[in-house]
Amino acid sequence: MTVFFFKRLGLAFLVALFVSVLSFFMLRAAGDPAIAMAGEGATAADIEFIREQFGFNRPLLMQYLSWLGNALTGDFGESSYFAKPVSQLISERLPITLGLGVSALIFSILLAVPLGMLAAVNPNSLIDRIALSVSVLGQAMPNFWFALMLIVIFSVWYPVLPASGNAEWRHFVMPTIVLGYYATPAIMRLTRSGMLEVLNADYIRTAHAKGIPASRVLIKHAMRNAILPVVSIASVQFGYMLGGSIIIESIFALHGIGQLAWESISRADLPTVQAIVLILSLIYVGLNFVADLVNAWLDPRIRIA
Amino acid sequence: MKKAIICIYVALALGAGAAHAGPEDDTLRIAWDGELPTLDRYFNVLREGILVSRLIWDALLYKDPATLEFKPLLAESYRFVDSTTMEFELRQGITFHNGEPFDADDVVYTLEFVSNPENRVLTQRNVSWIKSVEKLDDYRVRLEMKQPTPTALEFLSGPLLIYPNEYYAEVGPKGMGTHPVGTGPYRVVEFKPGESIRFEINKQYFDGSPKGKPSISTIEQRTIPDRNTQITELFSGTVDWIWKVPADQASRIVGRPGISVVNEQTLRIAYLSFDSSNRTGNASPVNNPLVRKAIGHAIDRSAIVSKLVGGVSEVVHSACHPQQFGCEQDVAQYEYDPEKAKQLLAEAGYPDGFEIDFHAYRNRPYAEAIMGYLQAVGIRTSLVYLKYAALRDKVYAGEIDFNFMTWGSYSFNDVSAITSHFFKGTQDDYARDSQLIADLELGDGSVDSEERKNAYSRALKSIADNAYWVPLFTYNVNYAFNDKLDFTATADEIPRFYSAGWK
DSSP: OHHHHHHHHHHHHHHHHHHHHHHHHHHHHTOOHHHHHHOTTOOHHHHHHHHHHTTTTSOHHHHHHHHHHHHHTTOOOBOTTTOSBHHHHHHHHHHHHHHHHHHHHHHHHHHHHHHHHHHHHSTTSHHHHHHHHHHHHHHHSOHHHHHHHHHIIIIIISOOSOSSOOSSGGGGHHHHHHHHHHHHHHHHHHHHHHHHHHHTSHHHHHHHHTTOOHHHIIIIIIIHHHTHHHHHHHHHHHHHHHHHHHHHHHHTTOOSHHHHHHHHHHTTOHHHHHHHHHHHHHHHHHHHHHHHHHHHHHOHHHHHO | OHHHHHHHHHHHHHHOOOOOOBGGGTEEEEEESOOOSOSOGGGOOOHHHHHHHHHHOOBSEEEOTTTOOEEESSEEEEEEEETTEEEEEEOSSOBOTTSOBOOHHHHHHHHHHHHSGGGOOSOGGGTTTEEEEEEEETTEEEEEESSOOTTHHHHHHTTOBOOOHHHHHHHHHHHHHHSOOOSSSEEEEEEETTTEEEEEEOTTOOTTOTTOOOOOSEEEEEEOOOHHHHHHHHHTTSOOEEEOOOHHHHHHHTTOTTEEEEEEEEEEEEEEEEOSSOOSSSOOGGGSHHHHHHHHHHOOHHHHIIIIIOTTOOBOOSSSOTTSBTOOOOSOOOOOOHHHHHHHHHHTTOTTOEEEEEEESSOHHHHHHHHHHHHHTTEEEEEEEOOHHHHHHHHHTTOOSEEEEEEOGGGOOBGGGTHHHHHSSSTTOSSOOHHHHHHHHHHHHOOOHHHHHHHHHHHHHHHHHHTSEEEEEEEEEEEEEETTEEOOOOTTSOOOGGGOEEO
């Protein structure tokens, strides 16, 4: 297990490093950040000032190494747009995105797991059909459209929820539903198929034969085993949610890290983009790492492979 | 299950606070998509930054948006001593939001600070003409220019806002950017960079300001990136004012009860720009003036304006905005005539047309309409659609043969902000015409308005005759707001909330 742990940790570290190199050089190739920062109407002298001020005139490799060195100490430099430390900017905005991601994940698990179980217990029944259409709809419906529909219904027709902002919990209700619903189909289908497989297993028949109540068999015996793949897909879905929240944050004017990333790209705020890419990839790599460990802990066969 | 759903509904209904906008709580709630990183106007370049800065600060002069007259603001009077020297008498008894009194020291400190290149304010053009500023006594100031600057009054009534010297010396641009202090009609009580700003009325705002006395007690700004969300917030009454609503959406809002939509000109124009001097070295067909004229004749600009751009926009023929000082209107025009376009192409040696890259950075539908018209006369374009910064990068590097561009003249009502910007031999200039450069130099350097007009007239006629640009149309902006709000849109695209009130 220890060997496995360090192997995986080293791999995760390499992936993160690779992402940082790639994002750094691709961003620099995309355009001259000094021109973007100067804005319309700037003269050549304005641009030259900015270039010197932010060190864009140094060799690329030097820029990368000094950035990496500082990043390791938690110093991501200063946002060229907001003129304040990137670490401060991120610490203000990351909680919004994480909060949204966590609540969306909880929402989708609360919706998907019971639905998936009901569908599995009653295969090909009406409930199964409903669960199937819920998941098809979730997969097919573009989330920006779903978001706008919710806004129209709950903010314009029946104004019970604020359309945008991030001041209090009510602002997070619609974004959570939209983002959570998007992850529902995958979790639900996996729960359903896992349950179906397990429910047909011999030990379930044995449990029933022993006279254990059906609900207890379902929850204690069947679900425990069926839920394993769900745990790993949930962690992957969480990573997707952090990345996929860009659109949702933009529509609901949640000033989270996704929207910050998007805006920073268009205004060539390189220090901010680099830091966000690194942090999101670290979170993603971290989640995968944890999922690997959990799986290995649950299933000894994985440790050897 | 039913019970649970009802419970949720009740909870939501109870939780829905009365966050309603409008006159009830005398709070004007505004939203836009721009993220202001700092409120220090010298260190942000966003248009929203201009309108915010005019709430917080005053300049020495003020330009009346209706009459375009210059009036004294923080100055009581001003005069030109000679073509490079101005003197200002300052108003007395004005205080900044923090109680610091306003006097000559503030003017000298601010203008000296911003015009010092080492302080690196973002738009050097606004300040680079200032040579020195000198205090004559507590309420008199003399300003020396490096050369005669006919646009000095534009600068002094626009971007050159006066900061409190003691406070600015203490906190610098960073402190000013988060906790701004000015003399203006509103003061900032809360600022979350990129998210929201809260203004409160400055009850001590001085009598006799040409800006007038502010009337709305609180203004709350929120950044909402998504246009549709902005509109739904307006519909639900949680936002009172939005702007830059696209033409198609504006037409659907018009007539909705409780909402006014106003369309107003801006100083921005769209134009096609060509490499007339073979700066790229591509020997492109557009090097030939006949081809450029053919392109002028190929495009039905009136149709683009009426079908796509909408509003109060109009076709332009001169390389400037018709409202700008010196924008000669009597220039060669290339009316829509595809047959003539084909004929000119044949004359230029392209009877079967040609292929060319067409660069653009905004308004893709307009670019595509232009491409359709060009296709009809045999010019096959392939669109290269880039971010503004990236396209500008290529323009500066001398790599662009043909592009669809726009220019807003940073709200300057003078052709020097557009024609001189693009045709004076700088990195933006693809015409490289020495006679044109000489005329523009003359116009930019003179303080005699007749002489300036004549020089610009020659320049603009030459640009049209040579078809260095094919000017297309003016832009407009749609404002949508609560119809209880008394708001007047102005052609300089700087909303003035200090003159707004409730009906």
